[in-house]
Amino acid sequence: MTSTFDRGLDLLDAVLAAEVGATGYPGNAQLAERLGLDQAQISRMLKDLAALGLVEREGQGRGWRVGPGYFALAASAGDAGLLGAARPLLRALVSRWHEPAWLSVRSGAVALTVEAQPSHWSSSVAATPGAVTPVWCTGPGRALLIDHTEQELTALLGAMEFVGGGPLAVRDVPALAARNAADRTAGIVVADREFEHDVVDFSAPVRDGSGAVVAALSIAVPRFRLAGRSTEIAESVLGAAHALEVRASSRAGRTAARPTP
CATH class of the missing domain: 1.10.10.10 (Winged helix-like DNA-binding domain superfamily/Winged helix DNA-binding domain)
Incomplete structure (x- = not known):
C-alpha cells in the first residue's frame, strides 16, 4: 500500500x-x-x-x-564520509539478524533514508534510499529527535496532526516528549508498532564530534521474529551507531590531515 x-x-x-x-x-x-x-x-x-x-x-x-x-x-544526505563508514556496519547488522538496516537524516518533520542494506529474508519500505517517513512515529525519526525538549518539539511539530502511524504511535507532543525522555537514558529507541503493525524499529542516534545528533541507524524486525532477542538486537544497533561515530570521526580526521595540493 x-x-x-x-x-x-x-x-x-x-x-x-x-x-x-x-x-x-x-x-x-x-x-x-x-x-x-x-x-x-x-x-x-x-x-x-x-x-x-x-x-x-x-x-x-x-x-x-x-x-x-x-x-x-540534499546537503545533509551528502556526507560521503558518514555514508561510506555506515555501509559495512549496516551489512554486518543484516548478516547477523537477516533484517533490513538503514541510515537516516532529518529534514524538518521527516526522516530521509540515505543509505540502506536490504535483506533477502525481509523487506521494509524505510530501508530504501530516498524513502521519507515521519519523525514522530518511527524509530529513526524519534532517534533523530531524542535530544529535543518538549518546547523544541512543540516548535517543530505543534501544528501537525498526529494522524497515521501504527497502533502504538503517540498522538501529541507531550506523549512524544515523554517517550523520548524514557529512551534517552538507554540511548536507543525501540519503536514497537509505532509506524507499522507488528514491526519493531530499533534505532540509535549517531552523533558528531560536538555530541549533536546527525543521523540515526536502524533495523526493523517483525515482532514474531523477535523471539526474546530484543535486548541483544538493541545492543547490536547501539554498538553499530557508536562504531559509526568513531569511524566517521576517523575518516574526517584523515581527510583534514591531508596536505593541500
Whole structure:
C-alpha cells in the first residue's frame, strides 16, 4: 500500500522533474495529472511540503519549484564520509539478524533514508534510499529527535496532526516528549508498532564530534521474529551507531590531515 509519505516523495520528484524539464514550473493541475491524484490531494500535499521548505511558489507565478529545504536535505544526505563508514556496519547488522538496516537524516518533520542494506529474508519500505517517513512515529525519526525538549518539539511539530502511524504511535507532543525522555537514558529507541503493525524499529542516534545528533541507524524486525532477542538486537544497533561515530570521526580526521595540493 502506498503511504502518504511515498506520495509526497513522488510529488517532490515530479516538481523537480518538471522544473528541470521543458515544461517549467508545474501547477497543481499538471502535478495532479502526472501523479493520477485529484487536485485537492495535490493542494494539501504541496502545503505540507511547503511548510517543510521542500517546495515553494515560483516568484509571482502559480507554478512550484523545489525550495531551500530540499537543498538543505540534499546537503545533509551528502556526507560521503558518514555514508561510506555506515555501509559495512549496516551489512554486518543484516548478516547477523537477516533484517533490513538503514541510515537516516532529518529534514524538518521527516526522516530521509540515505543509505540502506536490504535483506533477502525481509523487506521494509524505510530501508530504501530516498524513502521519507515521519519523525514522530518511527524509530529513526524519534532517534533523530531524542535530544529535543518538549518546547523544541512543540516548535517543530505543534501544528501537525498526529494522524497515521501504527497502533502504538503517540498522538501529541507531550506523549512524544515523554517517550523520548524514557529512551534517552538507554540511548536507543525501540519503536514497537509505532509506524507499522507488528514491526519493531530499533534505532540509535549517531552523533558528531560536538555530541549533536546527525543521523540515526536502524533495523526493523517483525515482532514474531523477535523471539526474546530484543535486548541483544538493541545492543547490536547501539554498538553499530557508536562504531559509526568513531569511524566517521576517523575518516574526517584523515581527510583534514591531508596536505593541500
